[in-house]
Amino acid sequence: MSEPKAAAVSTVDIDTVSRVMETLLEREGRPILYHDQATGADLAITPMTASSPSGLLPALLVAGEAVWREATGKGFALDIIRDPDTLLGYRLRAIGAGSLTTVMLAAMEATAQVTGSGVVVASDLNAVWSAATERIEHSARPSPRSSNGATP
DSSP: OOOOOOOOOOSSOHHHHHHHHHHHHHHHOOOEEEEOTTTOOEEEEOHHHHTSTTTTHHHHHHHHHHHHHHHHSOOOOEEEEEOTTSSSSEEEEEEOSSOHHHHHHHHHHHHHHTEETTEEEGGGHHHHHHHHHHHHHHHHSOOOOOOSSOOO
8 A cells, every 4th residue: 555645845835825815815805706516506705715725725826827827837836635625625735836926926816817896706716727728728739830832
């Protein structure tokens, strides 16, 4: 039987990211909602839960990382594991690259992209990730060259 993989060493302190994110969400004062597709219910999420490594923080950082990767080509080496005892089934264990500033700026941009009518719709974070990932993949594809005949 193999031993569980040890968590990567964080270059960015998760507790600091969590506290800063909680403070930002509290200061903005916007409601945070998660639309549960299984039940159709809109669940109110507190800033404390949203900023927790076992709450919405993994989703916020994955979406933020996609935004950052699109802008810079670099990610944050997030170490996220499945954990059925968490809000969304995932727990953030480490942030292996980047700085507090870059991680927070990217997460704040992802949060801004899912904020409409004064409400943070956390369930839309997947759409932010998907759109950024699609744009990254599209820009990486070679563009077709038009040809007007033989080229040397």
